[in-house]
Amino acid sequence: MSRLLDSICLPGDIRKLSIKELYHLATEIRAEILDTVSKNGGHLASNLGVVELTLALHYVFDSPRDKFIWDVGHQCYTHKILTGRKKAFRGLRMFGGILGFPCREESEHDVYNTGHASTALSAALGMAVARDKKHEDWNVVAFVGDGSLTGGAALEALNQIGHLREKLIIVLNFNEMSISPSVGAISKYLSYLVSGQHYLKIKDQAKSLLKGLPKIGWPLIKAARGVEELIKKTFFPGLFFEELGIRYIGPVQGHSLGSLIEVFELAKKYDGPIMIHCVTQKGRGYAPAQSYPERFHGAGPFDIATGESLNHDAVASYSSVFGEAVFEAGKKDAKVLAITAAMTEGTGLHKFAEKYPERFFDVGIAEQHAVIFAAGLAASGFKPVVAIYSTFLQRAYDQVYHDVCLQDLPVVFALDRAGIVPDDGPTHQGINDIAYLRHMPNMIIMAPKDENELRNMVHAALKYGHPAAVRFPKGRGPGVAMDEGAREVPIGKSELLKDGKDLFVALGSMVTPALEAAEELEKGGISLAVVNARFAKPLDEEMILRFARGGAGAAVGVATGWTSASISTGSRDPRSGIDSGVRPSPDTGVDAKTGAATRVVITVEEGVVAGGFGSAVRELLDTNGCFDVRFLAIGLPVEIYPCGKVEQIKRIYDLDVPGLVERIRAFYRL
Ligand SMILES: Cc1ncc(C[n+]2csc(CCOP(=O)(O)OP(=O)(O)O)c2C)c(N)n1
Known part of the structure; x- marks a missing residue:
């Protein structure tokens, strides 16, 4: 028909x-x-x-x-x-x-x-x-x-x-x-x-009625407050x-x-x-x-007959692991408060909201207010957790800077949907947060490699006592088993996951693909030590500089050990990001015969490289005179991204395992 x-x-x-x-x-x-x-x-x-x-x-x-x-x-x-x-x-x-x-x-x-x-x-x-x-x-x-x-x-x-x-x-x-x-x-x-x-027509009749009201009617009508309200609503x-x-x-x-x-x-x-x-x-x-308008506000594919979702994920999403972590923290500490800007379900805070309604605040679509509100609470002794998607926290840049960071207030920012966001197109990509937070005084930025680490980082952020951000992507993590309880995450310390000759430092969601890519590259003779950075700020400078100064062909890894003799990191405040002055290593790491640099550092992140994690590592190397290190930062360019699934967008920008392998092989061929 x-x-x-x-x-x-x-x-x-x-x-x-x-x-x-x-x-x-x-x-x-x-x-x-x-x-x-x-x-x-x-x-x-x-x-x-x-x-x-x-x-x-x-x-x-x-x-x-x-x-x-x-x-x-x-x-x-x-x-x-x-x-x-x-x-x-x-x-x-x-x-x-x-x-x-x-x-x-x-x-x-x-x-x-x-x-x-x-x-x-x-x-x-x-x-x-x-x-x-x-x-x-x-x-x-x-x-x-x-x-x-x-x-x-x-x-x-x-x-x-x-x-x-x-x-x-x-x-x-x-x-x-x-x-x-x-x-x-x-x-x-x-x-x-x-x-x-009653809808417009009846109201219009009421309006014409108003025009005909005798003046003496008003005082009488106004006498009762309830009636006054009625008049306001009906006539004005x-x-x-x-x-x-x-x-x-x-x-x-x-x-x-x-x-x-x-x-x-x-x-x-x-x-x-x-x-x-x-x-x-x-x-x-x-x-x-x-x-269920809330469930169908933004829906994935579903069965029209029943309304049931066609996604049957057994693995918990990052958002729900985050929500659970805040809930656990709130159970132990009544000072923990949770704040959302109209995204209770999306940020996984619904359980906290149900159990502790007096400690939960949905402020409406008002990210700027959410951040200043949290600053007020933190300045008065509370421990607010502000959960806002990475893309929407862009709104509150000045509030994070002016109200939270300059006053060094203990506000925890949970940046959900950090990284490539599927289906919603350019306006919803969560790719700028490292760049817009990295230069904020007192702020630290963490990114977990899996769900378990996310929980640990939420606890670390709450314990830290200064501004702290945890960024994590949309959807599920690798589905690792969760530890019994939260574990310590030492501030500014990375984690070595695989031995190797050259250094491959991955941040957050890119750690697992980096490991897989390194295994693949190993077969072709490219040996990479894979490090889970954990922090975009403060960087694990000691680890990076130790490698960068380790001398030609310095091996990195648990099995081969670190050469602490070549380390000279100077002193650095982990939150200020200000280096007190590290002298370049006298060992240039340049091959005596060919003059070619022999050490390689590669970074990877799910975010823009400009101002992001890779830029931070490059700045560190440069300001410490490590000019001989060959450096490659893999991440996203500054451009407008197409709409699509995460895998499709990662494919374009080499952020999947084959893409990483290809980019790194090409880099070594240069
Ligand atoms: C700055 C910002 N924060 C949060 C969101 C997420 N968001 C998308 S639609 C929406 C609700 C909009 O409600 P309303 O304007 O009443 O439209 P309705 O969906 O009810 O038609 C929210 C919070 C957003 N798009 N932008």
Whole structure:
């Protein structure tokens, strides 16, 4: 049977449809989204919730002349389907396919790239101002969820929107959910506006009633506080926004195409900033997603009939091992507090949250606030653990520096999703954290080689008493057996895992592949000692310099032993990263006959090399005069990464075992 959707190529096509046909189209779009996401994974619940809203927007506005900016952008699937990407949608989030977020390179209908929350209002205001400066005439629509509205950048934008009063339309998609239920006073306020309300039409009637109220009615009505509240809600809804200078309309039934089209037509005519508060249901049309919107916020492949996940991993994820470690620590020490920025489940903190609700804080999508809040707690004697994905902590760079590190406060940062992040594309890669934390005073940075070491590092970080970060990747580790209890991790000490002639220092997730690659290389005569760095800061300088100065052909390893005679590391504060002045070894390590350097140091990390771990080792060698060491840093280049599975992206950048073997062989051939 042919579908209405088959006749839709571009937004203009839907304007030929009746309201009844639009509802039919909405059903077909939901089926399309469900089918694709069940195979490819994706943001199901958010997308099912906004089908009518997106249809109504495209029905009333004229994209790409009118501009839509999607906050976070995880809810843009219907928009993509309606804007020439219906077929491409089958390749959603796949390597070589289309992104799950707006992408300017993909379509002229995607006017602004997003992925991180709370940016749409600022970007929309920027476009509105630009439009007026150019004397052009088009509409800008910022589409923002109630969760994302709580982010600092969104609130800063509201401040300026109310001040400038540019013509700008804000569609507030209220579904009472962030990933988990929305939290905070603003969320409560939005719920309050919706509670007990009849949707727009009835409210409008109430408005006209207000106009007809006799003046003497007011004092009487105001007499009772409950009644006053009722009046505010009924006759002056959205007073908060109105007083900021933003016209408020709502609440609107966000699945009623008739109401949405009517109200968007109205908004289009309004000459100033206007907010339309729409109420939608997350997961609409698919029972499992309606019942479990959190589980289906970002889902992996699943069985449509049952809603059951098709991933059956027996090995615990890094996130759950981290959550368990914080839980264990919290059990022993009541000063341990856990903080998340709207990612309770994702960061594995749900167990802690359930058991110790008074010591758990979901601050909303507010990473900057989360860090300063933690600093306040730490300055007052507590031991906060702030769990934020590597990519989202970028938001709080200054807070980590200014509030935590400069004051040397004992805040533990858990950087989940550090490294290559699958499926979500460039905005979600966790590759910059070593570079953005390495130059922070007092901060140490750890990266575990496996789950067991992660637990040990969480405990070490809590014991440390200064700023400490632990970075670990998305998904599962190698699945090692866990020790009975947490073990000590000496600060700044690496671990030798394999003997060899030259030095191969691997960080975190790259330790296991480095070991495998070294075994393979050994067969071809390249002998590498493999060291688990454990720390990106402080480096195990003693180990690295001992090797670098060990003399020509110095052997490294347990069996062959270390030549301590050639070590002269000077004194160094492990947290400041400042070297007190190490003199170059008199032994240059240069082959007397050929003049070629005979020592090799190779580093590998799942992160950008620029400013990262490899750069740190190179700086160490350079500042200590080890110019004779041949050096290779393997890691990620500074560029925009494609979307795909971790293995696919690692393949491109030689971060898998065959890639490492190839790179190192090529290096030795030089
Ligand atoms: C800065 C930042 N922090 C965290 C996230 C992770 N995240 C993606 S969507 C989302 C919830 C968004 O909630 P809302 O805006 O209400 O949209 P809904 O999914 O409910 O439609 C979160 C926390 C993010 N994308 N950006």
